[in-house]
Every structure is written in structure tokens, then in C-alpha cells.
Amino acid sequence: MSFDVDLFVIGGGSGGVRAARIAAGEHGAKVALAEEYRMGGTCVIRGCVPKKLMVFASSFPRAFDEARAYGWTVTAGGHDWPAFRARLDAELDRLETVYRAGLAGAGVEVHDCRATVADPHTVELADGRRVTAKHILIATGGRPFVPDFDGSEHVLTSNDVFRLDSLPDRVLIVGGGYIACEFACILAGLGVAVTQFQRSTCILKEFDAEARDLVAEGMRAHGVDLHTGIVVTKIAPEGGAYRVTCGDGRTQVFDKVIYATGRVPNTAGLGLEAAGVELSRGAVVVDGWSQTRVPSIYAVGDVTDRIALTPVAIREGHAFADTVFGPGPRKPDHDLVASTVFTQPELASCGLTEEAARAAGPIEVYVSSFRPMRSAFAGAADRVLMKLVVCRDSRKVLGCHIVAPEAGEMIQMVAIAMKMGATKEDFDRTCAVHPTMAEELVTMRKPARTA
Missing domain, CATH: 3.50.50.60 (FAD/NAD(P)-binding domain)
Incomplete structure (x- = not known):
């Protein structure tokens, strides 16, 4: 049976775009993609990127206070939200253009409209056109959930x-x-x-x-x-x-x-169940290869409700493209995925919480909480936390939790060590970089508690 395309991707977010680019640009597949809103998805348009820029914008008042303590004469006026938003919108427009250019460069045919699944090998566009595909990838992400109540x-x-x-x-x-x-x-x-x-x-x-x-x-x-x-x-x-x-x-x-x-998978009205795809509380059920129970239909990213993080969706999309169109099968790795909450202070985490580790077996917990040099000098009462959860038997570091400015930058490096199976003694053998907050991760010698 011949098809119009080898792959049709529904959804132009991080996972869908990566899958389309790799399948077409690196593996030579004929690929089409449909996006009903803006290219880039939640992360680029209404999530990670604009949110992080807002985090930067909101951090300046405290930076001004610190600057005064360090001898600078600083006078700050009020925040100009319209000016910031205009610049933010321009940056998002630029990033969307980059996404579109990447797809065009890979030879992906883009449809700027909603698409639904008509059958296991057919996608129907909002204008009534139908496109047949050997494989269909669902990458429609998630949407905010609001409970139903009065008002x-x-x-x-x-x-x-x-x-x-x-x-x-x-x-x-x-x-x-x-x-x-x-x-x-x-x-x-x-x-x-x-x-x-x-x-x-x-x-x-x-x-x-x-x-x-x-x-x-x-x-x-x-x-x-x-x-x-x-x-x-x-x-x-x-x-x-x-x-x-x-x-x-x-x-x-x-x-x-x-x-x-909370957020829920964006599957409503896509025609998935009628096509034979299994859903669980709205999420597309997939196996380790991101394949649904319909052999021709796959799904990646938040729509599967596995780990709702942009880098995970990207890796799932890339692994899918390599598996179906590339030289050999490759599963996405969902183990020891680090994450950061961009609060003030930031919270970064990789691996098991102390509570989960306690339930799994005997552990040692190493904790250091202190006032960091920069803010302490400025007279602030802020405290940071460096925490390692260690298996008493294997000595492996099971979890790392950091509450500190730029915690996300630190946890990325720690995640590499944990992925390699680092033990507490590996951390101990690592010489500290002084004076830094992160040096506490390699200088904690006695456990604060055991379980």
C-alpha cells in the first residue's frame, strides 16, 4: 500500500518538531506536520521560555537591594510591563521563526491547522483534506486543568x-x-x-x-x-x-x-479512541518505544503523561524517529531525569526523595543548610540546602536535592555523576571548588540521619 507521507506528526511542540526534523532531515523520510496554534508548543510559546524570562525580570528588585549592600548607588523605578511584554512577544516570534526554519530546512511539509486521526493511516485536516501516512505521531502536549465550580x-x-x-x-x-x-x-x-x-x-x-x-x-x-x-x-x-x-x-x-x-493531556476530539488507540485518564497509552496498541500510531511528550518535561519530550521524539526511520531501535531513557522549579529560591532535584528512598531500603541522609556568602553579606536571611540521599548498602547516591540560587545549573552536573552510578565516596574524593555553594555537595562527611 502506498501512502502520501511516511510520517504525519500532529503537534508542533518540542517533541513533535524534533521527531519530524530527525525523521526527514537525518533519515530521509517524507514528513508532514500539523499545528493548530503556533509552532514551538507549550515550552516556547506559553511555558518554559517566556516563564524563565519572567523569572529573570522578577529577580531584579532583590538584585538592586544586594547591589546597594555592595556599595552601588542604585535607583530603580517601577516595572514597565508593556515594554517587557513587547520585547517578550518579539523574542517568541523569533523563536517560532527558528522552529519553522528548522522544519523547512529538513523538508517537512507544514500545515497550519488542526488535524485529527480519521483511521490508523489517515489524518484529516481542518479544511477537509485527508493525508494518508504509514506512521502517525501524536505530539499534542497538554493543557491547563481548571476544576468545575461556581464561578x-x-x-x-x-x-x-x-x-x-x-x-x-x-x-x-x-x-x-x-x-x-x-x-x-x-x-x-x-x-x-x-x-x-x-x-x-x-x-x-x-x-x-x-x-x-x-x-x-x-x-x-x-x-x-x-x-x-x-x-x-x-x-x-x-x-x-x-x-x-x-x-x-x-x-x-x-x-x-x-x-x-495541574495539566491534562490534550487528546479531546482527536479521534484517537475511534481509531483504536487506548487512553488512560485522557493520556495516550504507549509502550517503551512510544508505540500505542495501534501499530502505526505513536505518541511522545506530555500527551502520554509519562514525564511532563520538555527535554524528555525531545528525547522521546528523537528516539522515535531513530527507531522507526533510522539505523536501529532506541528507547527513551526515563531514569534519573533531573528537574528544577524556578521559584525564588530555586529547587532542583534528581533521583529519589528522602521519603521514597526510606521506603525502598536502608539509607543515609547528608544535609547542609547555611546562609550563602553573597546574600549573607548583604544582610539577607536566606538559607540554601544541599542534600544527598545515599543507599547504605551500595553507597550509590540515590537522590540529590538543592535549594539555592541557580540550583538548576548545579543539578545538571550532579545528574551526570548520578547517571554514571556515583557513590558517596566518589563525591568525597572530588575536590571542592571554594568558595562556592556547590562545594558542600563534596564536603559533607557525616550523615545527618539514617533510616
């Missing part, structure tokens, strides 16, 4: 923050995951009065408890009015703002309410 239609999501015409004076952020915490820190740094409600008893519940508690302490110290165990039951417009009612009876008025209560 839920009044809330914003993380997608909307980047499109605000002006910053609100008072904002409520609902949620306790990394997106909620990051935006709470960003907006507080930009001068917004931020309140954050989380329904469970802690924020960042999937991270190491000791590390996340220090992040919560730091967020509160830097202006975020953070409350846990709070459930919003109603939101109603009131004089150009919104009155929020909670389950414990409290009410409060905010100019904007932002929900960051």
Missing part, C-alpha cells in the same frame, strides 16, 4: 498570564505545583500583592519534603501570602474585581484569580 469561568490559567495587558495589584494563585509556585514568585517579584491557596497540606508535594519546606519558607519571606489546606468554593465578580469564597468561610477580593491546578 470557574472567571479564572485565568498560566496560558493567560503571558497575555496580560497590565499587571494586577492583587492576585490569587490557586495551586501548589511548580507552575503555581513559580508564578507566585514571579508576580511577587514584579510588585504584585500575591496570595496563594493550596488545597493540600503542602506545596510541591512530589518533591523532597525538607527541600519544599525551605522553598515555602523562602516564598513567604519574599512576599507570597501562602496558605495550605484551603479550598475555593465560589468566585463572583465584584466591582471590577472578584470575591473569592473558601470552604473554611473566609472571603477575599482580588483583581485576578489564576488557577494552576
Whole structure:
């Protein structure tokens, strides 16, 4: 049977674009790709990239304070949100152009419209055209989830923050995951009065408890009015703002309410189940090769709800292209994937939390918490945390957790050592770089506790 293309990719985010470029540009496949919004997906257009630029923007007030302590005369005016947003939009336009150029250079045919699956080998475009494909790759990512409650239609999501015409004076952020915490820190740094409600008893519940508690302490110290165990039951417009009612009876008025209560796979209306693809709570079910139970249909990235991180989606897309069109099969590696929460302070993690490691076997825990030189000199009370979780039997480092400025830069290097199977003694044999925060990772000699 002949097909119009060898591969049709639905979704122009990081995973889909990487798969299309490698399949076409390196392996010579005939590839088409459809994207209904903007090329680059969540990460480039409404996620990692604009968020990190906002993190940079929000960090300057504290940098100005430090500069004064170091002898500089610094006078800062108010933040010009419209000017920043215009520059941000221009940068996103530039990055989208880069993505499109990469696809064009690889010979990928791009369709700027929605596409759905008509059958295991056919994709239907929004204009009614049909394209047959030997293989179909679903890379449609995820979307923000907002629970249904009285007044839920009044809330914003993380997608909307980047499109605000002006910053609100008072904002409520609902949620306790990394997106909620990051935006709470960003907006507080930009001068917004931020309140954050989380329904469970802690924020960042999937991270190491000791590390996340220090992040919560730091967020509160830097202006975020953070409350846990709070459930919003109603939101109603009131004089150009919104009155929020909670389950414990409290009410409060905010100019904007932002929900960051998780993300769900973007599979609605794609025709996947009718084509025989299995879904689990909306996520595409795949095997280790990113293949669904329909042999011709694959999926990568957040739509599979494996590890919802951009670098993971990129590796999954690349591995798929190599496996199906390249010289041999290659599975994406989901073990020991490092991650960072770009709060202020940052939280970076690789491997097991102390809690998970305790459940798996005997461990030693090495901890160092201290005031870093730079901020201590400026009179700030900030503390950082360096933590290693070590298997008592094998001596391997099972987990590393860092709360500190630029923690993400540190965890990337630690992840290499952990991936190679480094033991605590390997860390001990490594000479420290002094004076740095990271030197604590190789100078901790006695465990703080064992289990």
C-alpha cells in the first residue's frame, strides 16, 4: 500500500518538531506536520521560555537591594510591563521563526491547522483534506486543568498570564505545583500583592519534603501570602474585581484569580479512541518505544503523561524517529531525569526523595543548610540546602536535592555523576571548588540521619 507521507506528526511542540526534523532531515523520510496554534508548543510559546524570562525580570528588585549592600548607588523605578511584554512577544516570534526554519530546512511539509486521526493511516485536516501516512505521531502536549465550580469561568490559567495587558495589584494563585509556585514568585517579584491557596497540606508535594519546606519558607519571606489546606468554593465578580469564597468561610477580593491546578493531556476530539488507540485518564497509552496498541500510531511528550518535561519530550521524539526511520531501535531513557522549579529560591532535584528512598531500603541522609556568602553579606536571611540521599548498602547516591540560587545549573552536573552510578565516596574524593555553594555537595562527611 502506498501512502502520501511516511510520517504525519500532529503537534508542533518540542517533541513533535524534533521527531519530524530527525525523521526527514537525518533519515530521509517524507514528513508532514500539523499545528493548530503556533509552532514551538507549550515550552516556547506559553511555558518554559517566556516563564524563565519572567523569572529573570522578577529577580531584579532583590538584585538592586544586594547591589546597594555592595556599595552601588542604585535607583530603580517601577516595572514597565508593556515594554517587557513587547520585547517578550518579539523574542517568541523569533523563536517560532527558528522552529519553522528548522522544519523547512529538513523538508517537512507544514500545515497550519488542526488535524485529527480519521483511521490508523489517515489524518484529516481542518479544511477537509485527508493525508494518508504509514506512521502517525501524536505530539499534542497538554493543557491547563481548571476544576468545575461556581464561578470557574472567571479564572485565568498560566496560558493567560503571558497575555496580560497590565499587571494586577492583587492576585490569587490557586495551586501548589511548580507552575503555581513559580508564578507566585514571579508576580511577587514584579510588585504584585500575591496570595496563594493550596488545597493540600503542602506545596510541591512530589518533591523532597525538607527541600519544599525551605522553598515555602523562602516564598513567604519574599512576599507570597501562602496558605495550605484551603479550598475555593465560589468566585463572583465584584466591582471590577472578584470575591473569592473558601470552604473554611473566609472571603477575599482580588483583581485576578489564576488557577494552576495541574495539566491534562490534550487528546479531546482527536479521534484517537475511534481509531483504536487506548487512553488512560485522557493520556495516550504507549509502550517503551512510544508505540500505542495501534501499530502505526505513536505518541511522545506530555500527551502520554509519562514525564511532563520538555527535554524528555525531545528525547522521546528523537528516539522515535531513530527507531522507526533510522539505523536501529532506541528507547527513551526515563531514569534519573533531573528537574528544577524556578521559584525564588530555586529547587532542583534528581533521583529519589528522602521519603521514597526510606521506603525502598536502608539509607543515609547528608544535609547542609547555611546562609550563602553573597546574600549573607548583604544582610539577607536566606538559607540554601544541599542534600544527598545515599543507599547504605551500595553507597550509590540515590537522590540529590538543592535549594539555592541557580540550583538548576548545579543539578545538571550532579545528574551526570548520578547517571554514571556515583557513590558517596566518589563525591568525597572530588575536590571542592571554594568558595562556592556547590562545594558542600563534596564536603559533607557525616550523615545527618539514617533510616
